[in-house]
Amino acid sequence: xxxxxxxxxxxxxxxxxxxxxxxxxxxxxxxxxxxxxxxxxxxxxxxxxxxxxxxxxxxxxxxxxxxxxxxxxxxxxxxxxxxxxxxxxxxxxxxxxxxxxxxxxxxxxxxxxxxxxxxxxxxxxxxxxxxxxxxxxxxxxxxxxxxxxxxxxxxxxxxxxxxxxxxxxxxxxxxxxxxxxxxxxxxxxxxxxxxxxxxxxxxxxxxxxxxxxxxxxxxxxxxxxxxxxxxxxxxxxxxxxxxxxxxxxxxxxxxxxxxxxxxxxxxxxxxxxxxxxxxxxxxxxxxxxxxxxxxxxxxxxxxxxxxxxxxxxxxxxxxxxxxxxxxxxxxxxxxxxxxxxxxxxxxxxxxxxxxxxxxxxxxxxxxxxxxxxxxxxxxxxxxxxxxxxxxxxxxxxxxxxxxxxxxxxxxxxxxxxxxxxxxxxxxxxxxxxxxxxxxxxxxxxxxxxxxxxxxxxxxxxxxxxxxxxxxxxxxxxxxxxxxxxxxxxxxxxxxxxxxxxxxxxxxxxxxxxxxxxxxxxxxxxxxxxxxxxxxxxxxxxxxxxxxxxxxxxxxxxxxxxxxxxxxxxxxxxxxxxxxxxxxxxxxxxxxxxxxxxxxxxxxxxxxxxxxxxxxxxxxxxxxxxxxxxxxxxxxxxxxxxxxxxxxxxxxxxxxxxxxxxxxxxxxxxxxxxxxxxxxxxxxxxxxxxxxxxxxxxxxxxxxxxxxxxxxxxxxxxxxxxxxxxxxxxxxxxxxxxxxxxxxxxxxxxxxxxxxxxxxxxxxxxxxxxxxxxxxxxxxxxxxxxxxxxxxxxxxxxxxxxxxxxxxxxxxxxxxxxxxxxxxxxxxxxxxxxxxxxxxxxxxxxxxxxxxxxxxxxxxxxxxxxxxxxxxxxxxx
Numbered sequence: 024x025x026x027x028x029x030x031x032x033x034x035x036x037x038x039x040x041x042x043x044x045x046x047x048x049x050x051x052x053x054x055x056x057x058x059x060x061x062x063x064x065x066x067x068x069x070x071x072x073x074x075x076x077x078x079x080x081x082x083x084x085x086x087x088x089x090x091x092x093x094x095x096x097x098x099x100x101x102x103x104x105x106x107x108x109x110x111x112x113x114x115x116x117x118x119x120x121x122x123x124x125x126x127x128x129x130x131x132x133x134x135x136x137x138x139x140x141x142x143x144x145x146x147x148x149x150x151x152x153x154x155x156x157x158x159x160x161x162x163x164x165x166x167x168x169x170x171x172x173x174x175x176x177x178x179x180x181x182x183x184x185x186x187x188x189x190x191x192x193x194x195x196x197x198x199x200x201x202x203x204x205x206x207x208x209x210x211x212x213x214x215x216x217x218x219x220x221x222x223x224x225x226x227x228x229x230x231x232x233x234x235x236x237x238x239x240x241x242x243x244x245x246x247x248x249x250x251x252x253x254x255x256x257x258x259x260x261x262x263x264x265x266x267x268x269x270x271x272x273x274x275x276x277x278x279x280x281x282x283x284x285x286x287x288x289x290x291x292x293x294x295x296x297x298x299x300x301x302x303x304x305x306x307x308x309x310x311x312x313x314x315x316x317x318x319x320x321x322x323x324x325x326x327x328x329x330x331x332x333x334x335x336x337x338x339x340x341x342x343x344x345x346x347x348x349x350x351x352x353x354x355x356x357x358x359x360x361x362x363x364x365x366x367x368x369x370x371x372x373x374x375x376x377x378x379x380x381x382x383x384x385x386x387x388x389x390x391x392x393x394x395x396x397x398x399x400x401x402x403x404x405x406x407x408x409x410x411x412x413x414x415x416x417x418x419x420x421x422x423x424x425x426x427x428x429x430x431x432x433x434x435x436x437x438x439x440x441x442x443x444x445x446x447x448x449x450x451x452x453x454x455x456x457x458x459x460x461x462x463x464x465x466x467x468x469x470x471x472x473x474x475x476x477x478x479x480x481x482x483x484x485x486x487x488x489x490x491x492x493x494x495x496x497x498x499x500x501x502x503x504x505x506x507x508x509x510x511x512x513x514x515x516x517x518x519x520x521x522x523x524x525x526x527x528x529x530x531x532x533x534x535x536x537x538x539x540x541x542x543x544x545x546x547x548x549x550x551x552x553x554x555x556x557x558x559x560x561x562x563x564x565x566x567x568x569x570x571x572x573x574x575x576x577x578x579x580x581x582x583x584x585x586x587x588x589x590x591x592x593x594x595x596x597x598x599x600x601x602x603x604x605x606x607x608x609x610x611x612x613x614x615x616x617x618x619x620x621x622x623x624x625x626x627x628x629x630x631x632x633x634x635x636x637x638x639x640x641x642x643x644x645x646x647x648x649x650x651x652x653x654x655x656x657x658x659x660x661x662x663x664x665x666x667x668x669x670x671x672x673x674x675x676x677x678x679x680x681x682x683x684x685x686x687x688x689x690x691x692x693x694x695x696x697x698x699x700x701x702x703x704x705x706x707x708x709x710x711x712x713x714x715x716x717x718x719x720x721x722x723x724x725x726x727x728x729x730x731x732x733x734x735x736x737x738x739x740x741x742x743x744x745x746x747x748x749x750x751x752x753x754x755x756x757x758x759x760x761x762x763x764x765x766x767x768x769x770x771x772x773x774x775x776x777x778x779x780x781x782x783x784x785x786x787x788x789x790x791x792x793x794x795x796x797x798x799x800x801x802x803x804x805x806x807x808x809x810x811x812x813x814x815x816x817x818x819x820x821x822x823x824x825x826x827x828x829x830x831x832x833x834x835x836x837x838x839x840x841x842x843x844x845x846x847x848x849x850x851x852x853x854x855x856x857x858x859x860x861x862x863x864x865x866x867x868x869x870x871x872x873x874x875x876x877x878x879x880x881x882x883x884x885x886x887x888x889x890x891x892x893x894x895x896x897x898x899x
Contacts, residue, residue, distance in 0.1 A: 241300035302486030
C-alpha cells in the first residue's frame with residue numbers, strides 16, 4: 024500500500040470532523056471502534072510529523088513535509104485541530120493539542136488560515152472550555168505530559184515569541200485586527216484562555232491537584248509581560264484596580280507556609296515556583312511600570328507598601344527638598360530600635376531551609392560493588408541526554424533521570440554481564456538483581472525530586488533578589504525609611520549567605536543583593552546625602568550626614584567575615600564578597616580629610632560657638648568605628664589572610680586583582696603594623712615584588728588576558744605604594760630592603776608599546792567590544808608615583824652605592840625610562856636637581872641621576888620659582 028493511499032485512508036477517518044464522531048459514538052455497533060480509529064489516526068499523524076523533517080531535508084525537493092501537504096486544504100488542518108473539543112476521550116484531546124503545537128512551530132500563517140476558515144472563534148472557546156474543565160476535576164495526574172491543562176499552558180508559553188499573530192495571541196483573545204501592542208484586554212467580557220487562567224489564579228482552587236496549572240499560569244503572565252508586543256496590554260490588565268493582582272497574591276501565596284517535604288514534595292516544589300514567578304512579575308512591574316500612568320503608579324506604590332512597609336512616599340511629591348535631618352536620624356537609629364518585620368524579610372525566610380542532598384552515592388543504596396559500578400557507567404556517561412537516553416529535561420528545564428530508560432539499561436547491562444541470568448540463573452540471583460534495580464529506581468526517583476526542590480528553592484530566591492534589587496535601584500527615592508530598609512536587607516542577606524543551610528548558588532545570589540544594598544547605602548551618604556537639594560545644601564549639612572550607627576556597621580562587618588569564611592565557597596563567590604568588603608570600607612570612610620586644619624574648617628563652616636562639639640563628636644565616632652573594624656578583623660585575621668593571599672597568588676587574574684585591593688584596604692585600616700608584619704612574615708611582599716619584575720604580556724599587550732594581567736600589576740603597585748604611604752619611612756625601608764627599586768627597574772612591561780585598542784568578545788552581550796589601554800595611565804604613572812614616594816621618604820645614601828666604574832641597575836632604569844616616556848629623551852647633563860627641605864642627600868642623588876645640583880630661587884619656562892612675592896597682592 025502506497026503512502027498516498029495510507030494518507031487518504033487516515034484523512035478519510037478524520038475529515039468527517041469532531042461533531043460527526045460525537046454523534047456516532049453512541050452507536051452500539053461501531054461507535055467505540057470509530058473512536059479508537061480516530062485516536063490511532065492522530066497518533067500516526069504525530070509520528071509522521073516527528074520523522075518527516077529529517078526526510079524532507081534529505082530528499083528535498085522530492086519529499087514534502089506533512090504540514091505543507093495539509094496546508095493545501097484548510098479543511099484538513101481545521102479537522103485535526105477541532106478534536107480538542109472531544110472531551111469524551113482525553114487522549115484524543117491530548118493528541119489534538121500536540122498537533123496544534125506542531126503547527127504553531129512550523130506554519131507562519133496558521134492564525135490567518137484559521138481566521139479565513141471561520142474556525143478561530145470555535146477554537147478559542149474549545150481550548151478555554153478544555154482548560155476550565157481540567158481545573159475543576161479532582162484527578163491527580165502523575166505524568167505532567169498527560170495533563171491537558173499543562174499541555175495547553177506549554178502551548179501558550181512556547182508560542183509567545185513566534186511571529187505575530189500567533190496561536191498565543193489568538194487563544195488569549197488579543198486584538199488581531201490592529202497591532203497586538205495596542206490591545207485592550209477585557210477577559211471579563213470575552214471567554215478565552217486568559218479569562219480561565221485569571222479565574223484559576225484568582226481562586227487557587229484545589230492547590231494540590233492544580234499546582235502545575237497555577238505554576239504555569241504565573242509563568243505565562245510573566246512571559247507575556249516580557250514580550251515586547253504583549254507586555255503593554257498584559258501589564259495594564261494586571262495593574263488594574265479591578266484585579267489587584269499583585270497585592271492579592273502577595274497576601275495569599277506569597278508568605279504562606281510551604282507544604283512538608285515528607286507529605287507532598289511535588290506540591291512543595293510547585294509552590295516555590297509559583298512564588299518565584301509571582302516575585303518576577305512584581306519585579307517587572309516595578310522596573311517597567313510607567314510612572315506617568317496613574318494605574319501603574321498606584322500599583323507600584325501598593326507593591327512597595329506591601330513589601331517594605333507602609334512608609335512609602337507619594338510618587339508625585341518632590342523629594343529633593345526633603346530635610347536632611349529626618350533621614351539622617353533614621354539612619355543613625357538603625358540597629359538601635361526595633362521595627363516590625365516587613366514582608367520582604369518574611370519572603371526570604373520562606374526560602375531559607377536546608378535543601379535536600381543530591382550528592383548521595385550509589386554505594387549508600389546498593390551494597391554490591393558490581394551494581395554500583397553498573398549504575399555509575401550508565402549515569403556517568405556525558406552523552407546520555409536527549410531522546411531515548413537516561414537523562415531528559417523536564418518542562419521546567421531540570422535535567423532529570425528517565426526512570427523507564429534507566430531501568431531498561433540496567434537490565435541490558437545485567438543480561439550482558441550474565442547472559443544466562445534470564446534462562447538458567449538461580450531464582451535467588453534473579454531476585455537479587457530485581458531488588459537491586461528497584462533500590463536504584465527508588466534512589467533515582469528521590470534524586471529527581473531533590474534536584475527539582477533545589478532548583479525551585481534557587482528559583483524563588485532569584486525572584487526575591489530581582490524584587491529587592493529593582494526596588495533599591497529604581498524606586499529607592501519613594502521609600503521614606505530607605506536607610507533602615509537597606510540595612511535590614513543587607514543584614515538579612517549576609518545572615519542567610521553565612522548559614523550552613525545556604526547552597527553555593529544561593530550564596531552568590533544573596534551576596535549580589537548585599538552588594539546592591541551596600542552600594543545604595545554608600546550613595547545615600549556620599550553622592551546624595553539625605554536627598555538634599557543642591558541649591559540649599561551647606562558644608563555643615565554634608566559633613567554632619569549621619570551614617571549607620573557603629574553597632575550596625577560592626578554587625579555588617581562581623582557577618583560579612585563569617586560569610587567569607589563559610590565552609591563551601593568558590594572564587595566567584597569570594598570575588599563578590601571582597602567587592603562587598605571594599606564597599607563597606609568606603610562607606611566607613613571619614614567625610615573629612617584628617618589633614619584639614621581646624622581653622623580652615625571653621626572658616627568653611629562659618630561655625631558659631633559651641634558647634635565645634637559636633638565635629639569633635641564626629642571625629643570621635645569615626646575613630647571608634649575604625650578601631651572597632653580593625654579589632655573585628657584582627658580576631659579572624661589569620662583565616663582571612665590565608666584565604667585572601669591564596670586568591671591573590673593562585674586565583675584567576677580577576678581574583679588576584681580584587682584580592683590585592685582587599686590587602687590594600689587592610690593596610691589602610693591597619694594599626695600597630697599588624698597586617699604589614701603578617702604580609703612580611705608570610706613572604707607575600709617579596710612574592711609581590713617578584714611578580715612585578717617577572718611580568719610578561721603576550722600579543723604585545725593587546726589580548727584580554729594581557730589586559731587582566733595589567734590590572735593585576737596595577738593592583739600590586741597600588742599595594743606597595745599604600746605601604747609606603749601608610750607607614751612612612753619605616754614602610755619604605757622595608758621595601759628598600761627587599762629590593763623594591765631593583766624589581767621595578769627590571770619590570771619588562773614598561774617597554775611595551777601598549778597604547779591603542781584591541782577587540783574582545785562580550786559573552787553576555789554577544790558582541791565585540793573595543794577596549795582602550797593606556798600604558799601611561801595604567802603602568803608608568805603608578806611606577807613613577809611609587810619611585811617618588813620611596814625616594815622622598817628614605818635617605819637614599821643609606822641604600823645607593825656610588826660606583827664610578829659601572830652604573831647601577833637603577834641608573835640604567837632611570838635613563839631608559841626617561842627616554843621611553845612619550846618618545847622623548849631627557850638630557851640629564853643639562854638638568855638640575857633642586858633640593859627642597861633639609862637633609863636631602865643631593866650629592867648622592869646627583870651622582871645617581873647624572874645631573875647638576877641647583878638652588879632656589881631659579882627659573883623654569885621664564886617663570887621665577889622660589890622668590891618671595893608681594894604679600895599684599897599682585898602689583899600693589
